[in-house]
Amino acid sequence: MLTLLQNGMVYQAGHLQQLDVLLKDDKIAAIGVELAALLPSTAEVKKYDLQNLLVTPGLVDVHVHYRQPGYSQKETIKTGSLAAAHGGFTTVGAMPNLDPVPDTPANLKAVIDLNQQDGVVHILQYAAITQRRQGKAVNNLAALKAAGAFAVSDDGSGIQSAEVMYRAMQQAAAVGLPLAEHIEDESLLFNGVINAGPKATELNLPGMSSLSESSQLARDLILAQATGVHYHACHISTKASVALIRWAKQQGIQVTCEASPHHLLLADQDIPADDSNYKMNPPLRSKADRQALLAGLADGTIDMIATDHAPHTEADKAGGFCGSAFGITGSETAFSMLYTQLVKTHQLSLERLLELLTIKPAQAFGLHQAGELLPGRIADIAVFDLQHPTVISAQDYYSKGKNTPFTGEKVYGQTQLTFVAGQAVYQKED
Incomplete structure (x- = not known):
């Protein structure tokens, strides 16, 4: 299974730059520019266009x-x-x-x-x-x-x-x-x-x-x-x-x-x-x-x-x-x-x-598979929207606990996608 995250602003090695990230099964296969051109024409690829979004470990x-x-x-x-x-x-x-x-x-x-x-x-x-x-x-x-x-x-x-x-x-x-x-x-x-x-x-x-x-x-x-x-x-x-x-x-x-x-x-x-x-x-x-x-x-x-x-x-x-x-x-x-x-x-x-x-x-804590985007690492990735504001709402919480003073705050940086071992475990609904 191939997944291509395209055009995101990627945080890697302490820097931010526009890159693509290719996932194969549960691992990061490659990080680079215009990775789609390097894939075989017969490959089945799930693509996400992450233009204007932040991509982080x-x-x-x-x-x-x-x-x-x-x-x-x-x-x-x-x-x-x-x-x-x-x-x-x-x-x-x-x-x-x-x-x-x-x-x-x-x-x-x-x-x-x-x-x-x-x-x-x-x-x-x-x-x-x-x-x-x-x-x-x-x-x-x-x-x-x-x-x-x-x-x-x-x-x-x-x-x-x-x-x-x-x-x-x-x-x-x-x-x-x-x-x-x-x-x-x-x-x-x-x-x-x-x-x-x-x-x-x-x-x-x-x-x-x-x-x-x-x-x-x-x-x-x-x-x-x-x-x-x-x-x-x-x-x-x-x-x-x-x-x-x-x-x-x-x-x-x-x-x-x-x-x-x-x-x-x-x-x-x-x-x-x-x-x-x-x-x-x-x-x-x-x-x-x-x-x-x-x-x-x-x-x-x-x-x-x-x-x-x-x-x-x-x-x-x-x-x-x-x-x-x-x-x-x-x-x-x-x-x-x-x-x-x-x-x-x-x-x-x-x-x-x-x-x-x-x-x-x-x-x-010596967590050698966490915290960085590197080829060969487990594909744990988060994607955030820094451009569009939203209001924190209690009805959006997945936690049973609603006990926070931050409900109702207008914020930027809402999560759009979260991948754990190459699988999308959270995706913001349109």
């Missing part, structure tokens, strides 16, 4: 929550992966806050089998660092790696004990597993639901200190230096965290980090009211924190963007800040919101945004 998101098994009322592997495809993502890392927790080889294998059975994109599965994600007893990380874990995390909970984190890092380093940490000292949360500051005071809501993130990150970076582990800091959100990671990289500590679209696009002052669609953990921080994140993107301190796609039911989000769950969705809005708010306003180049969403996460 399938986006890579190392931080999603698919809720199955255990919480399928919020999301399933099928709906979550369809949402990823709708957003142009073709490779995702699924977090382990599930029931049962993938903390044994048997539990992990069961989730991996479900991912392969129901997923329409490539789903890489995190295993839990500690038993039942309780932060107390470190799992057998060698056995979990052998069972298929691509990394380990207790995401949703920070590991409170320095001893437990140290022992986990020693194990992860010994077997070559990245350790991705939800950075949070629970003793500094003060039962907060929003960032501590003027907005919390204005809305009369209990505030979470930003020290809960930066103080634990400082601890973890020293432990990472001592153990040599690949330490990945999830969803960093504060100016202090950016400075700490910049320092750690200067020291040669093997650290990578991600920022989430919502922390890059919003500050706590943008919260209009007691609206739980703005409630996430870590919370939206100050304008100065947001500016520090953007500076970290620009200078390379922040390695990648990851959505932290966290779907919830309507009931989960019905209680305002004090009565609802933390988390917002992100797979379906990430690229268009980032392109519209950062690239079109000249705060970030398109090439840098694509680097942060493709090759950088793939390189950081």
